[in-house]
Amino acid sequence: MRSSTATHQWRGVIEEYRPLLAIPEGTPTVTLGEGGTPLVRSAWLSYATGGEVWLKVEGDNPTGSFKDRGMTTAISVAVLEGARAVVCASTGNTSASMAAYAARAGLKPLVLVPEGKIAAGKMAQAIMHGAQVIMVRGNFDDCLRLSRALADHYPVALVNSVNPIRLEGQKTAAFEIVDRLGDAPDFHLLPVGNAGNISAYWLGYRQYADLGRATRRPVMRAYQAEGAAPLVTGQPFPRPETKATAIRIGNPASWRLAEQAAAESGGRFRSLTDDQILTAQRELARRDGVFVEPASAAGVAGLLQDLELGDSYAGATVAITVTGHGLKDTATALEGFGDLVDTVVDADVDAAAAAAGLG
Numbered sequence: 001m002r003s004s005t006a007t008h009q010w011r012g013v014i015e016e017y018r019p020l021l022a023i024p025e026g027t028p029t030v031t032l033g034e035g036g037t038p039l040v041r042s043a044w045l046s047y048a049t050g051g052e053v054w055l056k057v058e059g060d061n062p063t064g065s066f067k068d069r070g071m072t073t074a075i076s077v078a079v080l081e082g083a084r085a086v087v088c089a090s091t092g093n094t095s096a097s098m099a100a101y102a103a104r105a106g107l108k109p110l111v112l113v114p115e116g117k118i119a120a121g122k123m124a125q126a127i128m129h130g131a132q133v134i135m136v137r138g139n140f141d142d143c144l145r146l147s148r149a150l151a152d153h154y155p156v157a158l159v160n161s162v163n164p165i166r167l168e169g170q171k172t173a174a175f176e177i178v179d180r181l182g183d184a185p186d187f188h189l190l191p192v193g194n195a196g197n198i199s200a201y202w203l204g205y206r207q208y209a210d211l212g213r214a215t216r217r218p219v220m221r222a223y224q225a226e227g228a229a230p231l232v233t234g235q236p237f238p239r240p241e242t243k244a245t246a247i248r249i250g251n252p253a254s255w256r257l258a259e260q261a262a263a264e265s266g267g268r269f270r271s272l273t274d275d276q277i278l279t280a281q282r283e284l285a286r287r288d289g290v291f292v293e294p295a296s297a298a299g300v301a302g303l304l305q306d307l308e309l310g311d312s313y314a315g316a317t318v319a320i321t322v323t324g325h326g327l328k329d330t331a332t333a334l335e336g337f338g339d340l341v342d343t344v345v346d347a348d349v350d351a352a353a354a355a356a357g358l359g
C-alpha cells in the first residue's frame, strides 16, 4: 500500500466543483488556487445580534477579492474559445483579477477604468500583471458600455460579470459556506455594486437546495452606498459617488437578477452612508482582525444599521461576505487617523515604556 504523505490542498474552484458548474466540456483550468477562503466567526457581531455571525473573507483570494472566483472560469472559457485578448470595465478589482489570470493564460489584458477613481493597490496589480490600462473620462457605467462595444466590434473577449460564465465561478462561494456550516445560513448579507455577486450567490444557494445539499435558502440582504443606490431607489444614478469605490456604480448590469434574488429569497436592498461603511471597516479590523477595503464592510455596516432600525437576528445564522482586502486601498483606510507615527522616542526601553504608558 502506498502511504499518503500529501495533505489535501485546495485546487481552485473549477477543480473542486467542476460537475456543478455550467461551463463547456473540455474547458481547461486556468487557476491561481482561488476560493476555499476562510469562514470566520465574528464574536462581537454574534454577541451584538444574539445569533451566529460568520464572515466569508474573500480578500484571501489570490488577487485579494472575490473576483478571482469568476475570473478563473471566464478566462478558462476564453482560452477554450481561442481568445487572444480580454477586456473588462472595472472599479479596480475586476481588472486586477483579469490581468493576473490573463497573464497566466498568455492573453492580452485590456482594462477600462474611470479616470482618477481607482485605488492605488488595484491599479498596481493591473499594471504589474501587464495589463494595458485605459482611463476613461467617465464613470464605471461608461467603461462597461465601451467594453461591451469593443467586444462586439473587435477581437477581444468581454469578461465582466455580464458574461454568465463569471457567475458560474462566483456561485462557488455559496457552496463553500454551505459545505462549511452544514446547511445554508438563515441570512446572507453583502455589498452590491454591479450586482453580479448577489446574483451568483443566489444561483449557488438555489442549486445546493435543489440538489438536497442544503435544506433551505437564505434571505438575501444587500447594501449599497447612499450615493450609488439604484437598487434601493429603483432609479439609475447618473453620477454615482462614494468612498467605497468598488460599489460606485449607478446602473448595475445584473439589476434584474439582483432584484430576483431579493424577491425570491424574501430579502431587500438598503443604503448606507459612507460614514457608516468606514466605521464598520474600522470596527471589523479592530475587533475581528479582518482588514477589508471600504466597500467590503457594507454588509457589516448593514447588519449594524438593521439592528439599530429594530430588526432582530437573534438565534439566526448569518453569513456576511467581506468582499476584498484592506491593503488594496490604504489611502482611504488611513484618512482621519492624522499623523501615522505621532510618538518618537530615543532607542531606550524606559523611554518607549513611558511613551506607551506602561508601568
Ligand SMILES: *Cc1c(COP(=O)(O)O)cnc(C)c1O
Residues within 6 Å of the ligand: 065, 066, 067, 093, 094, 161, 191, 192, 193, 194, 195, 196, 197, 198, 246, 247, 293, 295, 296, 323, 324, 325
Ligand atoms: C466587485 C466588488 C463589489 C461589488 O460586487 P458586484 O458583483 O459588482 O455587486 C464589492 N466589493 C468589492 C471589494 C468588489 O471588488
